[in-house]
Amino acid sequence: HAKHSGNDRYLTFSSDMAQRSVELMNLETDLRHAVNREELELHYQPKVGGDGRTVVGCEALIRWRHPRLGLVSPGDFIPLAEESGLIIPIGRWTLAEACRQFMEWRRHGISPPSISVNVSVRQFNDSQFLDNVRDVLDGTGMPAGCLDLEITESVMMGDVERAVSALNTLKAMGVTLSIDDFGTGYSSLNYLKTFPIDTLKIDQTFVRDVEHDTKDAAIIATIVSLAKNLGFQVVAEGVESREQMDFLRSNDCSLFQGFWVSRPLPATDFSIFLKNSAAPAPKS
Ligand code: C2E
Ligand code: MG
Ligand code: MG
Numbered sequence: 001h002a003k004h005s006g007n008d009r010y011l012t013f014s015s016d017m018a019q020r021s022v023e024l025m026n027l028e029t030d031l032r033h034a035v036n037r038e039e040l041e042l043h044y045q046p047k048v049g050g051d052g053r054t055v056v057g058c059e060a061l062i063r064w065r066h067p068r069l070g071l072v073s074p075g076d077f078i079p080l081a082e083e084s085g086l087i088i089p090i091g092r093w094t095l096a097e098a099c100r101q102f103m104e105w106r107r108h109g110i111s112p113p114s115i116s117v118n119v120s121v122r123q124f125n126d127s128q129f130l131d132n133v134r135d136v137l138d139g140t141g142m143p144a145g146c147l148d149l150e151i152t153e154s155v156m157m158g159d160v161e162r163a164v165s166a167l168n169t170l171k172a173m174g175v176t177l178s179i180d181d182f183g184t185g186y187s188s189l190n191y192l193k194t195f196p197i198d199t200l201k202i203d204q205t206f207v208r209d210v211e212h213d214t215k216d217a218a219i220i221a222t223i224v225s226l227a228k229n230l231g232f233q234v235v236a237e238g239v240e241s242r243e244q245m246d247f248l249r250s251n252d253c254s255l256f257q258g259f260w261v262s263r264p265l266p267a268t269d270f271s272i273f274l275k276n277s278a279a280p281a282p283k284s
């Protein structure tokens with residue numbers, strides 16, 4: 001492309017953009033059929049303990065295998081799914097598939113101790129959500145204690161009382177609850193008193209430059225001690241290097257997720273990863 005004039009490049013760029021916006025318009029139509037056409041799949045990323053090897057859980061992360069566009073990441077279709085309401089059937093599928101897969105691993109004696117599933121705000125606020133969780137647990141035989149639901153601070157931006165009551169209902173079912181992307185939302189610390197949560201997941205933006213940025217380091221140290229003092233577990237997301245892991249460990253954070261350990265893997269690859277790693281006895 002070095003030979004092209006700036007003008008040529010602009011034309012190419014703008015026709016790509018036109019192409020791209022057509023693709024985006026088609027995307028919603030395509031997404032409507034994605035569940036039925038079985039184009040969605042879950043990849044799994046291990047959550048490990050302080051030794052960097054012991055798998056204490058995993059997170060299910062959705063991908064869309066689009067017939068023309070290839071593998072589409074959630075950042076490119078979850079917002080669209082939220083806006084259009086398609087997150088409801090997609091979220092239902094995700095929860096069922098994660099539990100089905102977990103039970104399959106379990107039958108083979110290789111399941112991680114727990115599986116975390118992301119729940120978006122619209123899904124959480126849907127009147128069917130609690131029934132859906134109950135139905136999936138019953139339908140798959142999944143032990144509730146092995147299911148962890150990741151919500152974000154944004155669930156607090158709506159009806160707080162309703163949110164707390166829904167979370168209490170989930171806790172009563174036996175599932176565990178994590179706050180995802182902790183530290184990036186708008187809510188006050190006050191909810192940490194009222195939310196029946198188990199785990200804070202430190203957002204990866206704080207982890208990224210932690211060895212060089214003293215403010216990030218201070219924020220992480222503070223989140224860890226906040227979590228410990230309140231009796232929550234704390235997990236660091238987006239750990240990409242040995243140095244980041246060492247920093248976290250020396251700051252009392254001993255649960256990690258990130259490319260340093262493993263990228264999210266398709267189910268088959270994840271089961272190979274599990275076989276090759278130390279695993280604590282499964283919870284029952
Ligand atoms: P999240 O729940 O905070 O998930 C962590 C994201 O960070 C994942 O991106 C994961 O692949 C990525 N990640 C993990 N380790 C590293 C690392 O070391 N470095 C970097 N740079 N990134 C890392 P992914 O899979 O693209 O998902 C993005 C977001 O999409 C998720 O953020 C979550 O908010 C949403 N999402 C994913 N799956 C689902 C789902 O099934 N339902 C809903 N509602 N949202 C989902
Ligand atoms: Mg998550
Ligand atoms: Mg996160």
Ligand code: MG
Binds near residue numbers: 180181
């Ligand atoms: Mg996120």
